[in-house]
Amino acid sequence: MQEKIEQIRNTAEAEITSATSIAELENTRIKYLGKKGELTLVLRGMGSLPAEERPVVGSLVNKARDFIEEKLSQKEREIKEKLLEERLKTEKIDITMPSKKVELGSIHPITQIINDVKEIFIGLGYEIAEGPEIELATYNFDKLNTPPDHPARDIQDTFYITDSIVLRSQTSPMQARVMEQQKPPIKIICPGTVYRSDSVDATHSPVFHQIEGLVIDKHISMSDLKGTLELFAKKCLGEKTKIRFRPHHFPFTEPSAEADVSCFVCGGKGCRVCKGEGWIELLGCGMVHPNVLRNCNIDPEVYSGFAFGFGVERIAMAKFGIDDMRLLYENDVRFLKQF
Ligand code: DAH
Numbered sequence: 001m002q003e004k005i006e007q008i009r010n011t012a013e014a015e016i017t018s019a020t021s022i023a024e025l026e027n028t029r030i031k032y033l034g035k036k037g038e039l040t041l042v043l044r045g046m047g048s049l050p051a052e053e054r055p056v057v058g059s060l061v062n063k064a065r066d067f068i069e070e071k072l073s074q075k076e077r078e079i080k081e082k083l084l085e086e087r088l089k090t091e092k093i094d095i096t097m098p099s100k101k102v103e104l105g106s107i108h109p110i111t112q113i114i115n116d117v118k119e120i121f122i123g124l125g126y127e128i129a130e131g132p133e134i135e136l137a138t139y140n141f142d143k144l145n146t147p148p149d150h151p152a153r154d155i156q157d158t159f160y161i162t163d164s165i166v167l168r169s170q171t172s173p174m175q176a177r178v179m180e181q182q183k184p185p186i187k188i189i190c191p192g193t194v195y196r197s198d199s200v201d202a203t204h205s206p207v208f209h210q211i212e213g214l215v216i217d218k219h220i221s222m223s224d225l226k227g228t229l230e231l232f233a234k235k236c237l238g239e240k241t242k243i244r245f246r247p248h249h250f251p252f253t254e255p256s257a258e259a260d261v262s263c264f265v266c267g268g269k270g271c272r273v274c275k276g277e278g279w280i281e282l283l284g285c286g287m288v289h290p291n292v293l294r295n296c297n298i299d300p301e302v303y304s305g306f307a308f309g310f311g312v313e314r315i316a317m318a319k320f321g322i323d324d325m326r327l328l329y330e331n332d333v334r335f336l337k338q339f
Contacts, residue, residue, distance in 0.1 A: 001042070001049070001057050008038050009064045016071045022079055029072055039065055109316045109339045110209055110328060113236075114191045117211050117312075120235045121189045124228070126213070129188040131174040133195070137164045139173035143295040144252040159195050159206075167195035171212035172252060172309055175288070178214065179296035184303050185217040191312070202324045209312035216288065216298065216305035222255070225285060225306035229259055233282065237264045237319065244279065253286025253307055265321070273318060280318055283310030 012032045019025050032039050043061050046054050107115070118128060137160075140146075141153055152158065152169065159167040174190040190212040198204040215224065226245065233241045242262040250256040261282045263274035270276040285308035290300035313325055320339050322328065327335050 001053070002060060005039075005042060005057070005060045005064050008032060008042070009067060012039075012068045013071055016068070016075050019075060020079070022076060025072055025076055025079070029068075032068055033065060039068070103333075105333065106337050106339070108328075108336060109320055109322070110312050112339065113312050113316045113319070114209065114211065116236060117189065117232075118191065120232055121213070124187075124231070126187045126189050129174050129178050129190040130192065131168075131171075131177050131190065133168055133193055134161065135166055135168035135173050137166050139176050140166050140168050140170070143176040143292065144172055145289050145291040145295070146251040150251060155197070157197055159197055168192075169196050170194055170309060171210040172307070174212055175214045175252070175292070175307055176296050179216065179293070179298055184298065184305075185215075186305070187215050187217075189213045200326060202326065205313070205325055205329065207329075208325075210309055211312060213308045214288070214305065215307075216293075216303050218303060220287075220304045220306055222287060222306070225287070225308070228306075229283070229285065229308065233259075233261045236315070237261055240264070240267060242268070243282075245285075248284060248286075250284055250286055252289050252292050253284075254289045256284065256286035259283050259285055259308070264319070273321065282315070283308050285309070 012028065015028045015031075016025065019028060029037075031037055034040065039061060043058070046057055049057060122128070137153075140158075141148075141150065146152060158169045161167065171190045171192050171194060174188070174192075178186060178188055178190075192210065192212075193207060194210050195207055198206050200206065213228075215228070226243070230243045233243050240262075241264055244260050244262075245257040246260065248256045248258040259282045260279040262268040263271060263278055263280055265271050265273040266278070268278040270278050274280050285306065288305040288307050293300040293303060293305070313328060316322065316328065317325060
């Protein structure tokens with residue numbers, strides 16, 4: 001019996017020594033010390049031994065078990081250490097390697113135009129006003145002298161949330177909001193996102209941007225409007241830019257006009273950008289309608305003012321020579337980095 005135990009001990013030791021993986025060690029452990037392991041079977045067979053031999057054999061088996069266990073855990077430690085060493089070698093970080101390039105974005109053309117316009121008007125003493133994109137129909141239409149049967153109020157043009165709440169279709173409602181809250185003199189511009197129920201094509205998008213301007217004071221006249229817009233056009237589009245007014249109609253201004261600028265690409269001769277016209281339509285404007293002033297508790301006998309509003313996309317496209325509006329919203333950096 002003693003020999004057998006000795007033999008088990010020796011073969012186990014040899015197996016452990018030659019093992020190269022944790023899995024092999026585990027197999028060895030099961031083979032000798034598991035429930036049906038060789039050493040365990042010796043213990044179980046002790047019943048057939050004479051009584052005086054049992055304690056001797058029992059103690060030998062226990063010693064052999066301790067020995068094997070000790071060898072197993074020693075080898076396990078060795079294998080783990082080796083594995084770790086190998087990992088450290090293969091996963092070594094080369095700190096002298098150049099790092100990944102950090103890609104910087106660029107200011108979006110729309111944001112560039114908005115920033116430019118803000119800067120020009122701040123220079124003229126204007127303040128920047130901001131207001132809600134989800135707007136009461138009262139501000140978007142009624143206070144701006146736009147009656148319920150006006151075509152702009154049709155659901156084909158305007159997104160309605162309820163009968164009385166819309167996605168603002170213009171930045172003009174900020175005129176009314178500011179006039180209600182501030183006493184004249186008022187000089188503001190309001191850049192922002194507006195929404196119209198248009199389908200997407202090269203010149204339309206249901207979401208786009210406008211900038212509104214409003215000046216209210218005593219003795220404000222059409223010549224102030226014209227001078228302001230001329231200065232703005234020159235600063236924004238180039239010193240040679242000329243401006244012209246065409247009569248137009250807006251519910252919230254009287255008289256109303258549309259302002260064109262001389263084509264800043266061809267200087268007015270006619271080219272692809274101005275479609276041979278020599279002029280590019282820039283914005284809508286006019287003298288604030290007395291009804292609008294009254295709706296906002298400003299006395300039209302004392303105060304007058306002008307307002308204007310324009311689409312940012314239109315200016316960005318003309319200024320940067322972009323011929324499809326959709327490019328502005330695709331967020332393709334190859335496109336955006338050109339400006
Ligand atoms: N809100 C107008 C539009 O979306 C543009 C406009 C025209 C704004 C005349 C004005 C204005 O302030 O006086 O077409």
